[in-house]
Amino acid sequence: MGDEDWEAEIITPHLSSYVPVFEKDRYSSGANGDTFSRTPVPSSEIDDGPSRRDHFMRSGFASGRSLGNRDAGESNKRESVPTMGGFGVGKGFGNRGFPTDKLEEGDSSGFWRESNNFGEDTPARSRGFSRRGDSECEQDEGMPRTGGLFGSRRPAFSGPGNGDIFQSRSGSGRGGYKGLNEEVATGSGKNSWKSGTEGAESDDIQGPKVTYVPPAPPEDEDAIFAHYQTGINFDKYDSILVDVSGHDVPPAILTFEEANLCQTLNNNIAKAGYTKLTPVQKYSIPIILAGRDLMACAQTGSGKTAAFLLPILAQMMRDGITASRFRELQEPECIIVAPTRELINQIYLEARKFSFGTCVRAVVIYGGTQFGHSVRQITQGCNVLCATPGRLMDVISKEKIGLRQVRHLVLDEADRMLDMGFGPEMKKLISCPGMPSKEQRQTLMFSATFPEEIQRMAGEFLKLNYLFVAVGQVGGACTDVQQTVLQVGQYSKREKLVETLRNTGDERTMVFVETKKKADFIATFLCQEKISTTSIHGDREQREREQALGDFRCGKCPVLVATSVAARGLDIENVQHVINFDLPSTIAEYVHRIGRTGRCGNTGRAVSFFDPESDRPLAQPLVKVLSDAQQDVPPWLEEIAFSTYMPGFSGSSRENVFTSVDTRKNFRGKSTLGTAGFSSPQVPSPADDESWD
Numbered sequence: 001m002g003d004e005d006w007e008a009e010i011i012t013p014h015l016s017s018y019v020p021v022f023e024k025d026r027y028s029s030g031a032n033g034d035t036f037s038r039t040p041v042p043s044s045e046i047d048d049g050p051s052r053r054d055h056f057m058r059s060g061f062a063s064g065r066s067l068g069n070r071d072a073g074e075s076n077k078r079e080s081v082p083t084m085g086g087f088g089v090g091k092g093f094g095n096r097g098f099p100t101d102k103l104e105e106g107d108s109s110g111f112w113r114e115s116n117n118f119g120e121d122t123p124a125r126s127r128g129f130s131r132r133g134d135s136e137c138e139q140d141e142g143m144p145r146t147g148g149l150f151g152s153r154r155p156a157f158s159g160p161g162n163g164d165i166f167q168s169r170s171g172s173g174r175g176g177y178k179g180l181n182e183e184v185a186t187g188s189g190k191n192s193w194k195s196g197t198e199g200a201e202s203d204d205i206q207g208p209k210v211t212y213v214p215p216a217p218p219e220d221e222d223a224i225f226a227h228y229q230t231g232i233n234f235d236k237y238d239s240i241l242v243d244v245s246g247h248d249v250p251p252a253i254l255t256f257e258e259a260n261l262c263q264t265l266n267n268n269i270a271k272a273g274y275t276k277l278t279p280v281q282k283y284s285i286p287i288i289l290a291g292r293d294l295m296a297c298a299q300t301g302s303g304k305t306a307a308f309l310l311p312i313l314a315q316m317m318r319d320g321i322t323a324s325r326f327r328e329l330q331e332p333e334c335i336i337v338a339p340t341r342e343l344i345n346q347i348y349l350e351a352r353k354f355s356f357g358t359c360v361r362a363v364v365i366y367g368g369t370q371f372g373h374s375v376r377q378i379t380q381g382c383n384v385l386c387a388t389p390g391r392l393m394d395v396i397s398k399e400k401i402g403l404r405q406v407r408h409l410v411l412d413e414a415d416r417m418l419d420m421g422f423g424p425e426m427k428k429l430i431s432c433p434g435m436p437s438k439e440q441r442q443t444l445m446f447s448a449t450f451p452e453e454i455q456r457m458a459g460e461f462l463k464l465n466y467l468f469v470a471v472g473q474v475g476g477a478c479t480d481v482q483q484t485v486l487q488v489g490q491y492s493k494r495e496k497l498v499e500t501l502r503n504t505g506d507e508r509t510m511v512f513v514e515t516k517k518k519a520d521f522i523a524t525f526l527c528q529e530k531i532s533t534t535s536i537h538g539d540r541e542q543r544e545r546e547q548a549l550g551d552f553r554c555g556k557c558p559v560l561v562a563t564s565v566a567a568r569g570l571d572i573e574n575v576q577h578v579i580n581f582d583l584p585s586t587i588a589e590y591v592h593r594i595g596r597t598g599r600c601g602n603t604g605r606a607v608s609f610f611d612p613e614s615d616r617p618l619a620q621p622l623v624k625v626l627s628d629a630q631q632d633v634p635p636w637l638e639e640i641a642f643s644t645y646m647p648g649f650s651g652s653s654r655e656n657v658f659t660s661v662d663t664r665k666n667f668r669g670k671s672t673l674g675t676a677g678f679s680s681p682q683v684p685s686p687a688d689d690e691s692w693d
């Protein structure tokens with residue numbers, strides 16, 4: 001997409017939009033930009049297709065929205081205007097750059113709020129850059145789709161029977177295309193820092209424009225603060241060992257009050273139902289408030305998002321913010337990146353929740369949505385930018401986002417963000433013109449897994465004196481998930497799947513498979529078996545993905561078949577069960593996948609089909625994950641594990657995901673060890689920092 005093109009998008013609606021009838025009706029034709037979504041609906045969209053498409057029946061997203069008219073200083077306890085749809089342009093952007101107190105009163109969300117409930121960007125999954133096959137792994141945003149110059153979508157479904165459930169509705173590859181220009185910083189921009197390769201891609205290839213505009217997020221306060229209950233094991237968090245390494249570690253806090261956050265933040269924390277800190281929060285909040293860089297590793301579902309959002313927001317409120325509405329170039333104080341669209345949107349919703357009633361305005365942008373829509377969100381004011389990497393680089397290259405004011409840079413799922421898929425993009429980000437050096441910004445990395453080599457790479461992004469917080473064992477599985485591994489050959493898997501699902505009844509279940517094609521195939525197969533199922537993977541249009549996730553969340557489709565695109569970060573209430581129909585190729589991915597259940601003190605179950613033909617290399621790390629989490633290890637698995645020669649496996653895993661904790665200790669010496677309930681002793685490690693940069 002050329003420089004001008006997105007601007008044209010803003011002014012002129014695209015005619016190729018595939019907004020379905022139910023969505024179209026939600027969008028008014030009001031003056032404030034509503035025309036963007038008033039696009040004709042192709043008959044293929046109006047036709048709801050064969051009856052067995054029920055598994056992605058449209059659930060409809062929250063339609064209420066705020067017009068966002070705000071006077072300076074008005075809080076974002078907005079009047080919700082229950083008109084249907086419309087992409088209103090918020091007026092009355094709050095004053096920016098208030099001193100501390102004012103910020104609490106200001107107009108953070110006085111702007112029209114964008115976004116939907118879910119989103120994604122995903123490069124080659126765990127298999128790395130080079131294994132980006134159509135059927136092998138998830139698609140990298142910004143990488144050309146297989147199947148043609150324009151990445152035309154193959155019919156997503158090619159399964160048995162009348163499998164038109166998933167049949168491509170685009171013919172021309174319209175929505176499935178994750179355009180090169182759409183997803184990565186392309187060479188069409190003006191900046192010389194971009195790579196030649198990107199430029200070449202962008203200059204020559206113009207794909208169909210992505211016209212999808214995600215629905216606005218809920219405006220209703222109850223919906224913003226909706227949350228699920230912590231589980232029976234929440235208090236057990238206190239007994240988890242926490243290891244903090246680095247110099248001058250700020251003492252952990254035991255309560256939210258000790259964090260000394262401002263009243264508005266405290267109110268929002270209470271409204272979110274948080275009464276007690278999780279271990280990663282106890283340690284990370286004071287570290288971040290002290291301005292330190294941090295790499296934090298804590299088990300899935302243990303509250304890492306709030307662990308970085310709350311102290312960042314507190315600092316922004318304390319230090320003041322500068323973004324001003326309708327400036328073409330917005331300069332956010334905080335940038336958060338995550339690997340998938342759905343995850344970044346979830347983080348955005350959390351940021352929006354915790355910044356409710358403040359002057360801080362969070363914005364989310366991600367691939368698979370109309371670029372002009374992203375730009376419109378940004379230009380209405382942007383203090384916290386939540387973005388997937390490709391879209392982020394694109395708005396930077398188009399000079400819609402400036403980096404000079406960045407004080408906080410967060411890499412969520414940091415090991416994923418630094419691996420071969422996204423690492424190059426992240427390196428580009430930190431070397432973009434204007435990006436403050438690591439000395440001038442605070443860089444925070446969070447994940448449940450941190451392979452050793454990734455930790456080493458991370459040094460490039462972090463100040464020498466960064467701290468490392470490890471809650472439990474780095475790379476360990478959540479102990480609230482009961483793990484079962486069954487030996488199932490590939491030809492018996494479907495039968496076993498149906499049997500397992502029939503036994504679980506209506507429990508919300510995520511079924512992970514290794515390829516996009518198989519996700520469609522299995523979803524269709526389950527529908528034929530009268531098990532209400534939907535699917536999510538990188539070949540589905542963004543609208544379909546959001547719909548699928550919405551249907552799963554609300555229980556309309558209690559089974560979600562997914563590729564690893566849904567493995568990380570997604571926090572969905574009531575997922576009681578994860579099934580690894582196919583095991584992933586890395587143990588880190590396994591840990592993340594099963595972490596979609598058993599969250600926040602709740603219990604869950606994970607069943608994995610181990611096919612000795614293909615999963616043998618995973619046996620050793622799997623045995624370690626199981627035993628570390630005090631799970632039964634089947635004797636046959638142990639036998640396979642110990643009869644399999646694994647070069648480089650030294651009691652950890654082939655990807656060294658179970659590093660002792662902070663890999664700097666391999667060079668330096670000791671760290672501190674405490675439990676989550678207590679502040680660890682302030683023993684600085686005798687570090688040789690130089691070896692780390």
Ligand SMILES: Nc1ncnc2c1ncn2[C@@H]1O[C@H](COP(=O)(O)OP(=O)(O)OP(=O)(O)O)[C@@H](O)[C@H]1O
Binds near residue numbers: 227273300
């Ligand atoms: N202190 C708390 N009290 C109650 N609920 C909390 C608390 N902290 C987080 N939660 C809730 O716990 C759930 C999991 O949190 P979150 O998604 O941040 O986990 P995570 O550690 O980032 O998981 P993952 O590794 O899968 O990304 C969310 O619903 C969140 O709102």
